Every structure is written in C-alpha cells, then in structure tokens.
Amino acid sequence: MAASGARTAAIIGGGVIGGGWAARFALMGWNVRIHDTDRDAERRINEVIDRARAAMPGLWDVALPDEGRISFHDDLAEAVEGAEWIQESVPERLDLKHEIYAAIQGACTEAAIIGSSTSGFRPSELAEGATRPGQIVVAHPFNPVYLIPLVEVVTGPGTGTARIDRIRSTLRDIGAHPLFLRREIDAHIADRLLEAVWREALWLVSDGVADTAEIDDAIRYGFGLRWAQMGLFETYRIAGGEAGMRQFLTQFGPALKWPWSKLTDVPELTDELVETIASQSDAQSGRRSIAELERIRDANLVAILRGLKARDWGAGRLLNAAERRIGGAPRSLDALSLTSPLPTGARAVPLDWSDQNGHMTEHRYLQAFGDATDRFLALVGCDDDYIACGHSYFTAETHIRHLAEVRAGARIEIDTRLLLAEGRRLRIFHRMWEDSRLVATGEHMLVHVDLESRRAVMPPPELQDKLARVAKAHAHLPEPEGAGAAVGRPPERQPDPQE
C-alpha cells in the first residue's frame, strides 16, 4: 500500500457516488481521506472499493501506480486539511451542501478544488454564501464512478483559467473525461437527455404500451449499442446516407412536429403507477440481488470499454491516451540490468479475462505471454519499425504451465529469460508472478522470418549482436524450473556433477 509523496483527495459523503470517487482516486495512486456521518459508511465503501479493484485496473494493459492509502475520518476538517481535491457527494439537498462547503472552506487550503457531484444544482446555487465562491465547481460523475469516464464540469465566473487547467489535468490524471459545460443549466447535459428518455419511459408504462423489460430491451438490443460508441449526432449522420446530416434533418425533421413525444408533460407518480413499475421491475430483475447486478454491470462495462480500447475509439481512445501517460515496461535494453530476466509485462487481470471458475481463463495466459514476447522482441530491436521493414519472428511452438489461480484485478508481472539465440531460432522462457507467487510459465520457440517470402532467414548482424549480449548474460542464470518440460512430464533433470 502507498504512499508517501502521493497526492491527496478528500471525499465528503461516502455513498454510492462518494465510494466510487474514492475508488477511482485510490486506484490511480492517490491517498484518499473519507468523511461520512454514517457509521455504516466504511463497510459500504469497502464493498465498492473491492468491486472497483476487480474491475478498474484491468481496463488498461499496463500496471497502474501502487494503490493509495484510504483512511476514514470522523472529523471533516481533518479529512480536508491539505487535500488537493475535495469531492462533495452528500445527498442532493442545497441546505446540506451549503453547510458542508462552509465547513470545508474553514479547513481546506485556498488552492484546493472543491468538486460537487450534484446531479442538478448549478455552481452559482452551490456557491451562495460561500467564503470563496470560485473554489466550488460542479464535477458530476456517473455510476459506477470507477468505470464510467465522463465527469461533467460546470465552472462559474470566479473559477479562473488556472483552476480550470488544474481541474482538466487532475481529472485526466485519474483516467476521467472532463466535459466542460459552456454555461450553467439545471441538470447539466447528460441528465437532461436522460430525463427526457426517463419521462417517455414512464409514459409508456403508465399508458400500458410496454413494461419495464420491453423498454430496456428497446435500448439494449438497439440504440443503446449505437450510443455507447458514436452518440446521437454521429449515428444520425450515418442514417442520412451519403448526404449526411442535412439529408437526415430533411427526411426526419417533419416527424418532430408529429405528436410522438410527450416531452415535458410528466405522468403523475400515483401509488398505482409506482406499484406497476416496481412489480414489473421485480419480475424483470428480481431473481438477482443488487450486488449481483452490480457485478454483471461492471463486467459488461469492462468488456465494452476494452472492446472500444482495441478499436481506439470513443471512451476506448481515452483509455489508450491514459495508458500512454502511465507508461509501461522500459523500451530500451540499456535501461535494464541483464543479470536477471528482463521485465516484459506488468498489468492487472481484466474482469473479462476470468471464466466461470472465477479465475483467469486459459487463452488469456497466451495473450499475456504473447504481449510479453512482443515486448521482449521490441527490447532486442525487433519492434514495429523493424517489422515494417520486412522481417519479424513467428512463434513455432508454445508450452504454458498453469501453476496457481489468478483472479480478476490481480496484478501480474512477467519476466523473460533468453534460453537460446542460435541462427534463425530463439527460445524464450516467461515467468508470470502475482507478488512473489509464481503462477504460470510460458516457453516459446520463435523463428526469424522474411515477411516477403514467409520463409525462415537469419536475423541481421545488429539483431544477432543484441541477442548474443542478452544470451551471454542470461547464460549465467540458473536453468529456470520447468524449462524444457513436456506436457504431463517434468523436464529431464540435468545430472548433478556432485552425484
């Protein structure tokens, strides 16, 4: 656990949202101090943080910084003292929020940023009567805060450009996407959109047109999939065909005047309507507990986000940008000691890498070792530029041993030993560790090829030299346990000269 020298965030109000903020900051290496008046808050937050530990670090293909220290404080002043970012997430009541800001501003530094998670209040309302109004901004997140990157930021006239820059960089540092509103409005952008859809959904139930499950199906089998990757306008642009958005507006514009939508009209939430919605929801989802639904939601979100990451698109592009900032294993041999196996991987096991047995599924070991092979090759000079020039290594043979279970969220590290670099052949041995526990090994035979002829050829002298340097250094290391083992059979023991 971290971390002297780490940055500090204070979380005031540790419910669903405050717990999610605490997890996002802590898993990004910040020390987090939490203040909540409810005695049960610590237990609830720890549950949120445990879920986040399994889900969030695996979004990236590099290891996050060491987790920050999380502490609970009965005294609000103690929690906020010296904190760089203070996030207020108490219930949505303006009088309560005002009370909290007075207490925070009495104890925090002038440089601290005070973000409010408010779903609806404007910064001008939040800052009424505050000692330093410009210090308080809206930083509105989405549940689960540790996975959904969007944070809507609403600043006021007193915020100032220097503070705006710090808000932007801090939110990016914790892997979030700050969306700055041009001006303050009630409920910001996203909740206004959601409110419109929510109102229509309530009408559809109230009018007996659809039940809750059918409405959810209309979203998740349909436009919800499009929205997650292109939003509304880019999707409709495509719907307009070659002529794009102009054609779409001409074609579908008149429909806006038809009475499709009930818009601002709200159905009255009578006891009967509440009962209808609640019982339909029980029928739809009641067989699963909320905790189970949260786990399913997190796993689905991780799969979607990692899918978008592979496509370098939308929220996935944000993950890739954060990954570049975090950085990975060293890129040059010169920065490494050759007297031990080379570090070729450090990452958390993504949630979508685990199977129904609750541990990392088989083919993901190959993916992790394959990535480590790529990193090893890049270190010796067979990097993307080298491959673009027409040569590469192809894997000819692989043997993976699964030695211990690894669960989602576990931090794994891989090191690589060069066993043989002879002619066109390369034999490497990876070890995968969780802390000091050896959890798997992977042994691979690779062949150097010409990408034009697709035939094995000798590597050029520079590559041979680098490989020889590593091979010579690694020859002094003891033979790794398990090297040369065949399936179901341990490696042949080398004769001991003492025997």
Ligand SMILES: NC(=O)c1ccc[n+]([C@@H]2O[C@H](COP(=O)([O-])OP(=O)(O)OC[C@H]3O[C@@H](n4cnc5c(N)ncnc54)[C@H](O)[C@@H]3O)[C@@H](O)[C@H]2O)c1
């Ligand atoms: N729930 C959501 O989906 C969601 C999404 C985005 C934003 N928000 C906003 O986040 C804020 C918090 O919402 P939530 O859903 O986490 O609520 P919540 O009721 O789950 O949590 C509020 C927490 O604040 C604590 N609290 C109450 N009074 C306090 C005080 N005086 N000092 C310290 N702690 C106190 C409570 O004990 C509780 O743990 C609200 O402003 C809400 O609008 C909620």
